[in-house]
Amino acid sequence: MSMKWVIVALATTMLAGPALAAGPAAGGPDQATVEANKNKKEWMSQGGEREEALTLKPNKDNGRDVYEVCSACHMPEGWGLVDGTFPQLAGQHRSVIIKQLADIRDGHRDNPTMYPFALPSEIGGTQAIADVSEYIAGLKMNPQNGQGEGTDLELGAKLYKDNCVRCHGEAGEGDAAKFYPRIQAQHYEYLIRQYRWIKEGKRRNSNPEMVEQIKNFTDKDTKAVLDYVSRLKPPADLVAPAGWKNPDFQ
Ligand code: HEC
């Protein structure tokens, strides 16, 4: 089955569900804007849904309803998959989730798998972004994320300290005010994929200062530093007990 049909099949299943919260598609980028942005490399766009969503008062109940469609891939707990196909979202800074969703919706970040499910016609307008990001940010994190091989952690620690701490923080906690993502305890394979795409310019909404910082990293460096990152521990109060199931979707 081609990816297209997987998506169509998934979409049909989801649309049949009673709890889909597709309100009137107020807000959201128009098609011309999306097409124009697909040619851009831009880390921080001006205006648009990111800025607007940050000014809206979030409704967490609606956020939970919106999240139902997301849970098909990111899992009910927001933990993604250990193999990195789907990233962990739980515990991510709300500002970062808002930025990434806005970037995906308006063409600044390519995500063909997810794009059809994130459209205003599917989940609602800018308010839906404000709501679902509030819900996701409050989910407790996976205590057993995917990690690397553990063979080069000393090198990883040194590279991390010299190249990453100034933005992602001592423990990979990121910085909500600056839209720097939390990367601690993210699945190793997802970290590897994003890191390579950022380095190669395939992730067009990446931060140019980070691209500059990592341009001389070898494959060995990349694996070592991201193995180290995957083992960084979030504060205990952000982490769920092993085996926790999200009661909102039982
Ligand atoms: C069909 C599967 C699928 C669905 C449904 C889906 N996503 Fe995703 N999502 C993905 C994939 C795959 C990625 C990673 C893409 C990549 O590697 O660049 C992703 C990435 C993301 C990211 C970026 C994470 C990061 O670390 O930068 C956010 C935020 C996100 N999704 C939120 C959502 C929300 C909110 C919904 C529901 C409205 C949703 N997703 C629905 C597949 C999906």
Ligand code: HEC
């Ligand atoms: C100048 C600040 C800066 C530096 C230095 C930096 N980063 Fe980043 N990093 C960012 C920002 C900002 C993003 C999010 C970009 C976006 O919005 O798409 C990011 C994204 C990432 C991502 C993708 C996260 C996700 O959830 O999709 C990974 C992985 C990452 N950085 C790892 C690192 C590592 C490892 C280092 C050090 C070797 C590093 N970064 C150095 C600012 C930085």
